[in-house]
Each structure stands twice: as C-alpha cells, then as structure tokens.
Amino acid sequence: MSENQQKRPALYLAEYESPEALAKAAMKVRDAGYKNWDCHSPYPIHGLDEAMGLPPTKLGIISFICAMLGLTTAVLMIWYMNVYDYPLIVGGKPAAMSSFPSMVPIMFECTILFTGFGTLFGMLHLTRLPRHHHPIFESDRFEAVTDDKFFISIEVEDPKFDLDRTRSLLESTGPSHVELVEEAVA
Amino acid sequence: MSAANSNNNYRLSEGSRWAGLWKVAAGLGVVGLGITAWAFLADPVHFGYSYLYGFFAILTFLFGALFLVIAEHLTAGHWGVTTRRLAEFILAGAPVLAVFGAIYLVLALTGKVHVYDEWMGGHHDDEAAHAVVEQGLFGASVAHASSGESHGAHGDLYPRGHSAQEAELHHHVLEHKAPYLNKSRFFIFGLVYLLIWVGLSFFYYRRSVKQDEDHDPSHTVKLRAFAPVAAILFGLSLTFAAFDWLMSLEPAWYSTIFGVVIFGGSAAAIFALLIVWGVSLHRSGEVGDAINVEHIHDLGKMMFGFFCFWTYVSFSQWMLIWYAGIPEEAVFFHKRWQGGWQTVSVMMILLHFALPFLLFISRIFKRNLVWARIMASVILFIHLVDVYWYVLPNGSPVVGHGMLFDVGALLMVGGFFFALVFKKMNDHALIPVGDPLLERSLHHHQSY
Numbered sequence: 001m002s003e004n005q006q007k008r009p010a011l012y013l014a015e016y017e018s019p020e021a022l023a024k025a026a027m028k029v030r031d032a033g034y035k036n037w038d039c040h041s042p043y044p045i046h047g048l049d050e051a052m053g054l055p056p057t058k059l060g061i062i063s064f065i066c067a068m069l070g071l072t073t074a075v076l077m078i079w080y081m082n083v084y085d086y087p088l089i090v091g092g093k094p095a096a097m098s099s100f101p102s103m104v105p106i107m108f109e110c111t112i113l114f115t116g117f118g119t120l121f122g123m124l125h126l127t128r129l130p131r132h133h134h135p136i137f138e139s140d141r142f143e144a145v146t147d148d149k150f151f152i153s154i155e156v157e158d159p160k161f162d163l164d165r166t167r168s169l170l171e172s173t174g175p176s177h178v179e180l181v182e183e184a185v186a
Numbered sequence: 187m188s189a190a191n192s193n194n195n196y197r198l199s200e201g202s203r204w205a206g207l208w209k210v211a212a213g214l215g216v217v218g219l220g221i222t223a224w225a226f227l228a229d230p231v232h233f234g235y236s237y238l239y240g241f242f243a244i245l246t247f248l249f250g251a252l253f254l255v256i257a258e259h260l261t262a263g264h265w266g267v268t269t270r271r272l273a274e275f276i277l278a279g280a281p282v283l284a285v286f287g288a289i290y291l292v293l294a295l296t297g298k299v300h301v302y303d304e305w306m307g308g309h310h311d312d313e314a315a316h317a318v319v320e321q322g323l324f325g326a327s328v329a330h331a332s333s334g335e336s337h338g339a340h341g342d343l344y345p346r347g348h349s350a351q352e353a354e355l356h357h358h359v360l361e362h363k364a365p366y367l368n369k370s371r372f373f374i375f376g377l378v379y380l381l382i383w384v385g386l387s388f389f390y391y392r393r394s395v396k397q398d399e400d401h402d403p404s405h406t407v408k409l410r411a412f413a414p415v416a417a418i419l420f421g422l423s424l425t426f427a428a429f430d431w432l433m434s435l436e437p438a439w440y441s442t443i444f445g446v447v448i449f450g451g452s453a454a455a456i457f458a459l460l461i462v463w464g465v466s467l468h469r470s471g472e473v474g475d476a477i478n479v480e481h482i483h484d485l486g487k488m489m490f491g492f493f494c495f496w497t498y499v500s501f502s503q504w505m506l507i508w509y510a511g512i513p514e515e516a517v518f519f520h521k522r523w524q525g526g527w528q529t530v531s532v533m534m535i536l537l538h539f540a541l542p543f544l545l546f547i548s549r550i551f552k553r554n555l556v557w558a559r560i561m562a563s564v565i566l567f568i569h570l571v572d573v574y575w576y577v578l579p580n581g582s583p584v585v586g587h588g589m590l591f592d593v594g595a596l597l598m599v600g601g602f603f604f605a606l607v608f609k610k611m612n613d614h615a616l617i618p619v620g621d622p623l624l625e626r627s628l629h630h631h632q633s634y
Contacts, residue, residue, distance in 0.1 A: 060548070
C-alpha cells in the first residue's frame with residue numbers, strides 16, 4: 001500500500017488482556033446499543049453470548065424447514081417413481097404406498113441430506129461467509145488474537161458509530177490499547 | 187443457592203422429604219412381594235413371565251447407569267459430573283438385582299420358571315396337554331378347549347408357551363442350538379453376568395463415594411484407566427443377557443441386533459430417570475445450583491439421542507424381517523400383532539418416538555424444566571411398556587391377561603431396588619464433591 005493512497009476509517013479495535021475484561025467491556029458496548037460489532041478471542045468464552053446480548057441463532061429453524069423439505073421431497077419422489085410413473089414389484093411387496101417401510105430409509109436419508117446442506121449453507125449465510133478479506137486484518141496488533149489477546153471491534157457501518165464518541169466509550173471499558181483501523185479506498 | 191442447603195455440603199437437609207422416600211419404595215416392594223407370592227401359587231406359568239418382566243425392567247436401569255458412569259469416565263467430560271452421582275446411587279442398588287437375579291436362575295434351574303420350557307425341557311409336555319393349539323406359523327391360532335385343568339381363568343382360550351406341534355417344527359432348530367441353549371450354560375452364564383454387574387457397580391460406586399472423603403484424584407485416574415475394560419465387559423454381558431433371558435423366550439427366532447435394542451432403551455431410560463430425579467432435586471432445593479438447567483439440557487439431548495437410536499435399531503430390526511417375510515423370523519412380530527398387542531405396538535411408535543421427537547426436538551423444550559420432566563416421564567413409562575412388549579406376548583397372547591401379577595413383580599423388584607438406592611441418598615453427598623472436574627461442572631454453560 002503506497003503512502004499517498006487514500007484511506008478511510010473501517011473500525012475501532014480495542015485490545016484487552018483477559019477474558020473477564022473482554023466480557024465486562026462487551027456488556028458496556030451492548031448496553032450502549034451498538035449492533036455492528038464483535039468480540040474476538042483465542043478460545044470460546046462461556047457467558048460471552050449473554051454479555052454481548054446475542055439473540056438465539058435462527059439456524060435451528062432453517063435446519064428444521066430443510067428437514068421437512070427433504071422428507072416431503074423423498075415422499076413425493078418415491079410416490080412418483082414407484083407408485084405413479086413406473087410401478088415395480090420388488091420382493092413381493094406391492095408397488096404402492098402400503099410398502100411404506102421400505103421407503104423409510106430413503107425418507108430418512110433425504111431428510112438428513114437436506115438438513116445437512118441447509119445447516120451448512122444456512123450457517124454460511126448467517127455468518128456472511130465466505131469472505132476473502134476484512135479490514136480488521138490491516139491491524140498488526142490483531143495477530144495476537146490467535147495467541148493471548150482479546151479484542152472488541154466496532155465497525156463504521158454501525159448506525160451509532162462516531163469517531164469521537166465510540167473511541168471514548170471503548171476507552172472507558174479499560175482496554176490496554178485502542179486503535180482506529182483504516183482501509184484503503186479502492 | 188437455597189436456604190435448604192446453605193451449608194453447601196450437598197447432603198440432604200434435615201427433615202427433607204427425600205430422606206424417607208426409601209420407606210415408601212420398600213413399602214411398595216412388600217406389596218409387590220405379596221402379589222408375586224400370590225402369582226406363584228395361583229398361576230405358576232404366568233409367574234415366570236411376571237418375574238422376568240419385573241426383574242429385567244429394573245435391570246435396564248442398572249444397565250443405563252453402568253453405561254452412563256463408564257461412558258463419563260471414558261470421555262472425561264465435565265458436563266455430567268454433578269448428575270453422575272444419581273447414576274452411582276443406582277449402581278449402589280446392584281445387590282438387590284443380584285439377589286433377584288440369582289433367585290430367578292435357581293427357579294429356572296429347578297423348573298419353577300416355565301418361560302423357557304421349549305428348550306429347557308421342564309414341564310413343557312404338561313403344559314401342552316392343557317391347551318392344544320393348532321397354529322400354522324403364520325395362520326391365526328385356533329385354540330381348542332382342553333379337557334384338562336387350566337392354569338388360570340383364561341388358561342384354555344389363551345394358551346401360553348408353545349404347542350406340541352410348534353415345538354415339533356422347532357425341534358430341528360433347537361437341536362442345532364443345543365450347545366448354547368441349555369440349562370447348565372444358562373445358569374453359569376447368568377451367574378457370570380450378575381458377578382460382572384455387581385463387580386463393576388461396586389467398583390465405580392465405592393471409589394466415587396470414597397473420593398468424597400479424601401478428594402484424591404487418583405481414584406478418577408483408576409476409574410478412567412479401567413473404563414475401556416469395563417465398557418467391553420458391560421457390552422458383552424448386556425448383549426448375552428438379552429439373548430439368554432429375553433430372546434430365548436422365542437428360541438427358534440433370533441435377531442443379532444437384539445442386545446443393541448435393549449441397550450438403546452436402557453440408555454434412554456437412565457437419562458429420563460436422571461431428568462425426573464434431577465429436576466425434582468433442583469426444585470426441592472437440595473442440590474442448590476449444582477444441578478441446573480444447563481445439566482438438564484444436556485441430559486435432555488442425550489435422552490433425545492438415545493430414544494432416536496432405539497427407534498433406529500428397532501425399526502431396522504423390524505424392517506429387515508418385514509422385507510424378507512420368512513415365517514420363522516416373522517413369528518416374533520406376528521405374536522405382537524394379535525390379541526390386542528397391536529395397540530401396544532402402535533403405542534410404542536407414538537410414545538417412544540413420534541410424540542417425544544416432535545415435542546422435545548427444540549432447545550426451548552429441553553430447557554423448560556417442567557416440560558423436560560413431563561417428557562422424561564413419558565419416556566420412563568414407555569420404557570417399562572417396551573420391556574413388557576418384549577417379555578409378555580409369549581406369556582399372555584391376549585394383552586392385559588395377568589397384568590396384576592406383572593405390575594406386582596415390577597413393584598417387588600423396583601420397590602426393593604429403589605429402597606436401597608434412595609437409602610443411599612441419606613449416606614452420601616448428592617453430587618460427587620471430591621471429583622477433580624466438579625468445579626468445571628458447577629459452572630457448566632451452553633453456548634448457542
């Protein structure tokens with residue numbers, strides 16, 4: 001990145017020394033009403049969900065809908081193939097829905113298949129992944145997030161984001177360092 | 187957390203209603219003993235089925251508890267440490283089952299239990315004389331009123347055991363199976379199973395309560411080191427006990443997954459029991475916050491997983507037999523699809539799978555303690571019906587016949603068993619206070 005390239009603020013990054021400090025700070029940011037922000041830590045921290053005020057995930061609903069979709073697809077597919085379009089007697093069982101037991105494995109597999117895909121792609125959608133780059137990686141200090149440091153980031157897209165007020169909020173939470181991360185304007 | 191347990195040593199508080207619970211159980215046990223004694227005199231043939239039902243139904247709780255405790259030591263997880271003590275109380279009841287099991291083996295050896303007459307010999311011929319049945323393996327059975335005396339009120343119309351004709355058909359198969367299906371092996375193997383279960387139960391229970399006193403982590407190390415061996419011993423003994431005691435009721439029939447089905451039901455039942463018990467303890471304030479919604483949620487997930495597993499193996503067992511349509515395999519399900527057993531079979535599909543699946547799948551359901559206890563009670567009830575469904579169709583071809591005796595035997599074994607289990611609640615802490623993982627378990631928490 002050349003010196004004269006134009007930059008704009010992307011996010012504030014506050015660094016903490018312990019998970020306790022991170023959780024306490026998260027509660028303050030949550031109570032201040034921010035939406036576009038996140039916590040970063042080297043490992044999962046119990047209770048951070050509540051501290052951040054995260055709502056329950058919607059992934060379960062997506063999975064359930066996909067499961068029902070898979071079950072319906074399997075029933076319709078078997079009905080169309082084995083009962084309606086090309087009735088075929090196998091093992092002396094009637095080519096009708098009364099041979100239901102032999103269809104159960106297919107129904108089960110289709111349900112699982114659709115649920116698996118639904119859960120994977122639902123998760124990717126909810127987490128907005130895959131994403132190739134994020135301005136947070138412009139920060140050199142952020143590399144310690146996979147080692148021994150804890151971070152809170154508040155993004156400029158947040159409606160409450162304000163260069164001065166957001167900085168003073170973060171500084172009031174007792175971080176060991178606060179920086180404004182900038183990204184290059186394309 | 188609560189006033190009842192302010193000293194935080196996790197012992198039952200003074201005057202707790204849990205302290206006297208064992209007396210209620212013992213009282214029910216005495217009532218059951220009376221009914222079973224009456225059954226022994228009034229209907230000696232049905233008595234065998236009743237006794238087997240009562241014994242095996244309660245035995246499945248010991249299976250479940252052994253599985254849970256061994257699995258927790260195998261995996262070294264912290265989520266279940268606080269609720270593990272409840273399973274260890276169940277292990278403490280093993281001597282009662284050993285006594286009832288030994289009595290059963292002796293009764294079978296001396297010909298007082300007629301459930302295995304087809305392959306044990308015994309008094310089968312006498313029985314056949316009482317009720318002669320023409321039964322094609324697949325046809326409807328036609329019972330002829332016999333001239334001889336009957337064993338019970340329905341003795342003539344609803345013959346128990348097998349007809350002479352059926353035995354004739356099975357004769358070749360049974361001859362082939364004789365090296366396994368014979369009296370002496372049945373008796374010796376039975377004793378070995380009982381020894382394994384009592385040994386494993388005492389090992390895991392005693393070391394854990396000893397750790398309460400000395401807080402020595404070396405107990406945990408030893409219990410974990412032995413867990414793989416214990417798991418193998420447990421798995422083999424459960425499988426073969428299921429073969430010996432339940433599957434051999436229908437000696438010509440076999441299913442290689444039979445033991446796994448029994449295991450799946452037992453595992454679902456122990457998690458259901460721990461949910462009912464744990465929620466009740468939580469409500470009464472005896473364990474403070476040591477058993478809270480996080481632990482119940484995990485038990486709920488395991489219960490959900492295992493009744494689904496039970497469904498999976500049960501359905502697989504049934505579907506393969508349905509698909510092949512071979513008479514000697516289908517006879518097992520044929521018996522369970524007549525004489526009113528259809529209702530019980532359908533009830534199992536609904537209550538052991540469909541209903542709890544839909545009404546317990548959500549996290550919201552599992553974290554609602556009231557709802558979790560209701561669903562766990564449903565699973566406990568249907569588990570008792572499950573064992574009933576395995577044992578009784580051979581004893582009472584019409585469902586409900588001799589049911590008072592069956593319930594009596596269940597009360598007898600269950601009453602004395604849980605009397606000892608609840609008695610132990612007075613002697614030890616309600617959670618393993620010496621376990622090295624206790625602190626993590628107390629702060630157990632589930633993320634989204």
